[in-house]
Amino acid sequence: MKQLKVDPIACDGHGLCAELFPERVRLDDWGFPIVDGDVPPALERHARRAVSACPVQALRLQKRT
């Protein structure tokens, strides 16, 4: 299982991640992502799409630590 992480310093709250990966990302009241980190293999493709769509590269899909 992989883990989705957001870098809160890099994140500008564009919100694309929540649109592309609603299974694990929702937006807070100010438009910034709240990430539920665990990404099972079945969802990895969606997660990768969100990671590559982030305009400031604030999302990372990584091995669980």
Place this chain on the structure above:
Amino acid sequence: MSAAPTMELPRPFLLGDDDLGPLPLPRDLIGLLRDAGLRGRGGAAFPTADKLAAVAGQRGRPIVVANAVEGEPASAKDRALARLSPHLVLDGAVASAAALGTRDVVVAVSDAALDERRALERAAAQRRERVDIEVAAVPHGFVSGEETAVLNALGGGPPKPTLKPPYPFERGLDGRPTLVQNAETLAHIALICRFGAEWFRREGTTLVTLRGAFRQPGVHEVERGGTLGDLVRKLGGTSRPVSAFLVGGYFGRWVAARDAAALELTPERLGAGVIAALPADASPVAETARIVRYLADESAGQCGPCVNGLDAIATALDEHLHGHDRLPQLRRWTEMVKGRGACRHPDGAVRFVESALDVFAQDFAR
């Protein structure tokens, strides 16, 4: 400010004579500090031996950073130490450097702390060891005392936190494994090197800063342990009736005055040692709103949940104070912000708000 220890304290003192002669270097500082049970005095109460061991376990040339920045405005103990016992702080830094096999020590102070900086520079110039001690100023601010913010500022960047990992022990100043220790922690290390772990467990002291309605506000050196009630009594009591104490500073928790006698002052609760007494005739909601507005304004401005969340919470507290029920928003947003910053600033702020909502439930209810 009263910087003198209370009379019944055993010698030696943190805020006593700091020129204690040549520093005996222990063969195993990590083991010694583990035996002493010393916990960091910057606020997080992290075991000092573990932090030192983490740096020692890294490859590369380590460096020691003495953190005397003390961003928390209610705290004055690190500045008191820097002025009154600068050699103790340097002793601790030198002992840590020796344990890590390095000669590089940087002492970070706030650029607003002119006397402290001078005292540390004067002390550094008097040292005889072959250690390179540099005293450096970082921009004043609440968040600039956070360890990654200190390192960022020392490296020429803004005094703002960076994302962890990498942790300072892995990659800190100039990319080197970096030991960042609070000034008081280092002073404890100095005394433990001289008087031993058993002495510290038995007689070691700690520094606290009293604010608000105390008879003797300011910095005091006290015995460790005991309850909040014991401490308040020993330090002369309150100057007027008090409804609650804020224990651990702006990132701490409110404790109702009636619970003070039962509250054990553990290292975690004490944090960096700030205790404020709220007069019974003051409004807890107003005081909470004031502090949270300050904390919101002191956000480093880097992370969305902190910038937006703390501002929203501070505004809601102000509106609540002025007669609008904002309890649902306050509960929602404190939960929403938690754990979502690069540093612990938002977490500390919402913990403070939650304790206010809990302890002052009647004042917040309408």
